[in-house]
């Protein structure tokens with residue numbers, strides 16, 4: 001089991017940012033509206049996510065780190081509707097096999113919380129402990145027992161950029177939730193629930209929101225909504241499809257061909273049959289069943305909203 005988990009870990013977890021993504025998604029799936037993230041040494045030393053979600057019962061703690069355990073699929077249709085981020089039950093099992101993982105949690109039904117500690121896939125202890133309502137997951141010394149993978153990590157600063165990128169995706173997508181990011185004991189973001197525009201302003205500079213051009217368009221194939229930064233302050237881009245953060249070459253190339261290197265945040269909505277999320281487990285790449293429909297949607301939307309950019 002330990003070996004299988006270690007191998008599987010390579011698929012889910014390549015770098016600290018992948019761990020952070022899984023932990024944030026679990027917090028959101030647990031209906032948390034307050035998510036605090038602590039990072040040390042680019043996530044190589046520590047990735048910690050604390051939420052005020054539903055928590056985990058002591059008797060479910062061990063299950064939570066077992067492969068293919070998920071509390072989230074109850075019916076087969078849930079698999080296709082993807083109401084929650086998780087359903088494979090692989091993330092915690094994989095992460096626990098390649099790190100020192102501590103879960104501290106309490107549900108509203110329990111007067112006392114519990115804490116589970118696993119080191120490199122080996123169970124160490126499960127104790128009762130004082131805990132606020134919700135869950136805190138600490139991932140320490142990622143890849144300490146897989147030196148080959150540790151070697152592939154980039155500098156702390158590069159890993160940090162990936163972490164901030166993941167943080168930003170979810171902070172944008174869930175502007176109605178409180179997010180806090182603390183890096184090497186310094187608070188970097190403290191984001192109270194707000195509108196999408198205000199959240200974007202806080203994330204990318206106070207002027208950003210003012211310089212944005214709004215895209216808002218729909219045709220028979222899908223919908224597109226979002227913002228483009230006309231003043232080039234921010235070249236970052238964030239793409240969401242059906243409320244999930246994604247990376248997609250077709251979208252980013254189409255946008256780049258239309259407006260050049262600009263910062264943008266775009267939300268797409270398509271019927272679920274149109275999108276394949278399972279290109280790779282827990283990775284952000286997706287495929288569309290009709291690429292032309294996607295690029296046409298973008299072209300039409302941009303030609304209406306972004307005339308100033310026309311060459």
Ligand code: ADP
Nearest residue numbers: 026030064070071086087088089090091092135
């Ligand atoms: P999945 O998200 O696919 O179900 P994970 O390995 O990410 O699988 O998590 C396993 C299980 O652990 C979840 O199904 C859930 O029951 C529990 N869990 C993980 N993180 C949290 C959290 N932050 N709050 C409450 N429960 C959690």
Ligand code: MG
Nearest residue numbers: 022026086091
């Ligand atoms: Mg999960």
